[in-house]
Amino acid sequence: MGNEKELLNVSKATIGRLPAYHRYLQEKLDAGEKTVSSTAIAEDLRLNAVQVRKDLASIAREAGKPKLGFAVADLIADIDRFLGYDNLNDAVLVGAGGLGKALAGYGGFKHYGLNIVAAFDTDPARVGTSIGGVKVFAAEELARLVRRLNVLIGIIAVPKEAAQSAADELVKGGVRAIWNFAPVHLNVPANIAVKNEDMAASLAILSKRLAEILNSEK
Amino acid sequence: MGNEKELLNVSKATIGRLPAYHRYLQEKLDAGEKTVSSTAIAEDLRLNAVQVRKDLASIAREAGKPKLGFAVADLIADIDRFLGYDNLNDAVLVGAGGLGKALAGYGGFKHYGLNIVAAFDTDPARVGTSIGGVKVFAAEELARLVRRLNVLIGIIAVPKEAAQSAADELVKGGVRAIWNFAPVHLNVPANIAVKNEDMAASLAILSKRLAEILNSEK
DNA sequence: TAGATTGTTAATCGATTAACAATC
């Protein structure tokens, strides 16, 4: 019965761009700007203006105004709401080595709705310590603790040899989404979401673009 | 005049999948398997078999053999060659904090053709130290040293406030490709390749998939 | 031979971009 717009049918490509819009809009807000046009966003972010309008239309409650553009603060609130930045999801971190420390230490995740509540490691020397304010527990406790805390998201930051068993433990504990930083393909049940942070893939794409650029200059 | 197949027209999507094939094939090779079928790869990696065949066809020198499949070792060599894994590209790392340390410490980049030759930081306490075998230099030396070493790739792992100036210095030094781990949009000249490692975008996509899964179970 | 597996052509799908009328 509300005037809530349905927020389905937002394409995956659009979802991937929303965080960039969010950062951009926050900058504009900080700079004191009240409205911003899709053409300006497109130019600054090197996107197509129609694409920006479509992306924003798919999540904005208020339409943009001809001549004025979009209300910055409203858009930020809309993206917050759509991406769930305004309510925290608990997550656990598996692996308290270099990458794990960097992830736990990066305070920014809270702004993105992610709250790391515990870390796990097999190394006894790390168990009991704290990284970025997160306590490190023994790997054996993983499944039990995850279940007790009712955590649905697991972050894997262990060496590749240990990644599959980390995934298995997370699944055993009841996690439903895995953010995988290890360079291996994980085998998990079909009803578990996996997002691979494939650095090698990123690097491959960057290298090819570099090669193209150098080549075009001959 | 050679029988070299042209390796152009390999789609971006395909390039992004090649590292995953590479890892998969390496596993199979280690397990002593000589050939592998596209159907097996597709099943294990949760891809479509036709897609796998097209991807492999675009970079393989030898076609697959009906009934047998593809020669594992040959495919690995083909991907090595195509992605440049067999010759190292030098890169510099800007930022020797948590993330920078994790990146420098991750030895795996060499396998992906990336050789980090120097790191830079503004913090005097970090200058002169070594992270992951890479020496940390003062930020003021960045442009000069990058130019002298003729480095074409820069990795940005600094806090977001410092990312734009890091990019400016890299460009000044002659870098032509930037791998950006800071959550900000960088403004660089058009002839510079930028690849943003947008964690927030990954997280957004994972969160939405999680929401879908939970929703589908109602 | 029979059947597993290939490569290719055509159909489908999803995302991007172009064109343009509507409007503040």
Added chain:
DNA sequence: TAGATTGTTAATCGATTAACAATC
């Protein structure tokens, strides 16, 4: 009013998938 900017419809582009004949 004139013009900047919007939202929408149609065209294009690129990637994925289905269908199927070729082949070892």
